Amino acid sequence: MAQLTLVQALNEALRHELREDPRTLVFGEDVGRLGGVFRVTDGLQEEFGERRVFDTPLAESAIVGSAIGLALAGWRPVCEIQFDGFSYPALDQVITNLAKYRGRTRGRAALPVTIRIPSGGGIGGPEHHGESPETYYAHTAGLKVVAPSGPAEGYQLLRAAIRDPDPVIFLEPKSRYWTKEEVDAAAAGRLGQARIVREGTHATLIAWGAMTARCLQAAEAAAEDGVELEVVDCRSLVPLDVDTLSASVRKTGRAVVVHEAPLTAGFGAEISARLMETIFRDLKAPVLRVTGYDIPYPAAAVEAAYLPDLDRILTAVQKVLDY
Amino acid sequence: MAQLTLVQALNEALRHELREDPRTLVFGEDVGRLGGVFRVTDGLQEEFGERRVFDTPLAESAIVGSAIGLALAGWRPVCEIQFDGFSYPALDQVITNLAKYRGRTRGRAALPVTIRIPSGGGIGGPEHHGESPETYYAHTAGLKVVAPSGPAEGYQLLRAAIRDPDPVIFLEPKSRYWTKEEVDAAAAGRLGQARIVREGTHATLIAWGAMTARCLQAAEAAAEDGVELEVVDCRSLVPLDVDTLSASVRKTGRAVVVHEAPLTAGFGAEISARLMETIFRDLKAPVLRVTGYDIPYPAAAVEAAYLPDLDRILTAVQKVLDY
Amino acid sequence: MPSLRPDQLKELYRLMAFTRRVDQEAVALQRQGELTAFPPLTGQEAAQVGSAYALQRQDFAFPSYREMGVAIVRGVDLVEYLRAYRGDWNGGLYDLYAHNFGPIASSVGSHALHAVGWAMGAALDGGGKAAIVYFGEGATSEGDVHEAMNFAGIFRAPVVFFVQNNQWAISVPVARQTAAPIHRKAEAYGFPGLRIDGNDVLAVHAATAEALERARAGGGPTLIEALTYRLGAHSTADDPTRYRQAAEVEPWRAQDPLLRLAAQIDDEDFTRQVVEEVEERVRDLRTRLLSAPRAEPEEMFEFVYAEPPATLAAQREELRQWHS
């Protein structure tokens, strides 16, 4: 047990998997000598050598495409895309190949590829450095999509993602990279289970990644006014743990989904639709969404106004309570 | 007024716009000499010359990227991506640039680019030839997303899309390419308005593209049993005409959304969530979705089992009626 | 490279003749409604068979959608191959590892990166293996093919990029794909590129064998441009008379790779005998193909994930109920 930042926790998870399985590889832009622009791969090349931890040319499609080929040759690639906004050049490889290869080969070619993508906003980054691409991946059948909310989650889920036999898109909430938390290096994660982060009775806040912490803050603020909010961290969007989500909302009768990505066709829509489909009769109010706006992720100076904040979350909570 | 197939109607729309605006260009793979693999651009190169209607090398990202540049130089590009599954290599250009350029240049550089994509399944195509990529586009703020359901709609909406000052993703339902219908060449289309295709009272079916016709068939079948279904064709997903949709469902109290794309994070989720948000109290049953399954689009022999069919639609209708 | 023995020439001829005949049969089967579509390769047999013949067991071939000739040389069961075009299973039903022959890749160019990744992996495992990836001259316009060649150059991946320049990408001629000769593109990546007569099976074999051997020995990648010609339509859905003149096609018919090899072997009894053999095998193939069980809807859920997520399992269950 140690106090680790999310960056350190992910580094530990990679180190652990590199040690345990000699077929595991780590590669991407600047992950070797530099140790990653966020230092998530710091020291790995020194420990495991240039054969297993290496820098690639600047080409995201090739990073994912060659990961597919390496997996076909029996390796277990963990590759990094430097930022959310640079994951798009690889979308064709992801949609056309990574997600479909297992099916296309009737299960013969499993692709245990993990793609790590530092994602989301809130760190004052330039254009293309603050996006939340989860919808693109969650809508692509054949992938798993994981979005940890902090160091302990990050550690466990990354290890589980690397060990998973299916391709996993691993979205790291970069605004949480420097948060510290106790991390239990022995705890094994499992993909596909949501987690009740805080129990409550009046309404449920549903989030993943960086918005989990924001929802917790909102819940604390609400508690001061005697409103007890339950907070659920989805942890994995695909598979989505609908049972945990709907059990919570069945109990509270009200839900607000919070995410950074734009509203329209964001993953909040899926959660909202699922809740309606599964527990319509238990809903005392419509499921509401507090999300980024339907605009490209804005410049640093105004990103705080774009991202869901306590005011917006609590207003939505008030709406479902007043309904 | 003439009886035209959807292919012919789209051809007429292109011809019309090429005639009216000498800055309009048509290009893509095989659109020139061949007239397109579906013949949508048939005869256009002959009439307008190789300067304005031309074949490109086989590179989708370059087709969209050069369209952006041509628009910056004051041209009005209408480009074709040969099939849905081949639109993904251009996703980065679409997400990173096409959708963001207007904002990035503070409105100085409008990009009146139309990207035509023959989409959807149902014609026994090989892998990558039957996909429904609308979610990827609808979630990308800065784009408009249009999906006509037949010849008359196709004609009007394509003309409106080409004239629109914003980038438009124009998804042509390829399984409807050979359907005939009266087309009024004078009628001007407008983007952003849904259309009640059939009036009804018991429940509303919501669709776009090829599924509109299928919903009409379902409504006819239901009518034989005395169930009157209203059918709404969204026509445009962005902007989405929430008013028309919610007015219809407010009236009927029940809705089923039908689409070909996989369920998870499909655009049906957005419509479902929106309806809940706007008319929760009027809903007599949860909005249900009848969609493709959460798998890559399957092989031709089994695609009929993948696509929403009358049985699945009518069962969902029965569920919302019985609720 | 030692030149091929006479019995090997005959083996090549058998393989090419069989390829040609199956190709024709597949087109016929499509016309009869038994295949949904098919991209014929007639005219490209030397390029495909000659190059694949240079592969060793441990090598891996990554085809596009037109490489039935390579599939044949690799020993892939053609029923399992053609059922892809029957619409039974995308990618084909064969086991890619049984013959080290990848799934049919319909998205132009993107599989080049898989070959490079596989080759990087083979090199990490100690070498002695090579990948070969097949694509057309049209594919060289795609960004993925560039990234693949660039990665191969940097990582000295043991991979051969085998371009069948068959002059056309559907209706677009090679002159509209690139303003430079294709084999020269290797200069952008720091490895050898060569242009060969793709209708001369011996030249194809020799060049490919050399490139593969260099790759296996750690000498890095090679780009081979095999000049050839697609004598038929792009696919059974295509009508080439819309974009090319018969006069263009004719000279290429004279370069028919089968005729050229037959002339070299110069043994009419043998070629006549091959025709018979091949007829027999094609009859058998046809029977087996048409009597193979058709795809079951439920199967489409089978292989998407190692274990289906709950939502998917529920969807499968729903479908099972519909179809029972």
Added chain:
Amino acid sequence: MPSLRPDQLKELYRLMAFTRRVDQEAVALQRQGELTAFPPLTGQEAAQVGSAYALQRQDFAFPSYREMGVAIVRGVDLVEYLRAYRGDWNGGLYDLYAHNFGPIASSVGSHALHAVGWAMGAALDGGGKAAIVYFGEGATSEGDVHEAMNFAGIFRAPVVFFVQNNQWAISVPVARQTAAPIHRKAEAYGFPGLRIDGNDVLAVHAATAEALERARAGGGPTLIEALTYRLGAHSTADDPTRYRQAAEVEPWRAQDPLLRLAAQIDDEDFTRQVVEEVEERVRDLRTRLLSAPRAEPEEMFEFVYAEPPATLAAQREELRQWHS
């Protein structure tokens, strides 16, 4: 090409000195918390200023994120430029058409296609104009840059691909980007490629002027590889000591393009005077930048669509209420 007159050399020096000084100031401003991040270009002034100086009014320059020197030559207001790095507006606040200088492009490589499209459009309009697009050697690994050069070759687009090979892509050295010299890549596309001393402003100017002139006259594209060196960090967020030795940097300091041009002009009074001028201008810039109004949240809705869809209008209204 006629060589440059002495007054033009002095103008170049002024531009380069100003570029250098603003670059330093921008780094300082970032340290002071006034900019969110900044990618310094110190060491690359000759490449940027020399090439941009060869542009004519009607030409169009497409920059990446590091081309402040080009912005300066094009007459872009640096307050409007630097406010991008202040976090006020992605892409910059300047009007791209006022100076034919595109928005700051942060996604590596993808803007090359816009330059090619613009150039195709200029050619359709009758020629006499050229585009220039700037990117680094790292960008040449991206598929989009390949597709851009290939399109340019095919359509003989009037465009110059100006590669500043500054040896590094963040921490990745050029030897890890490509196994071939960058200028040789032009051979894959059928147009000329050349390598020049990117720290020699006269050489840069001459080569670029010639390439632009050829493009304007319908002679098609050119690839120019300007050998140079990024003396500073990749960006203010980067620590280059983690990946390169001081010993590597030193020789490049001796090749400082400003020192080299100063030596050629050989007029100490002039250079001293320039220092003063530049200080003055930078003081003014700093004041104007820090007193410029900050971005207003509501503005982020402004320019996404010509007319906002209803949902977006409602979102703007919601935000307006929050902030009032």
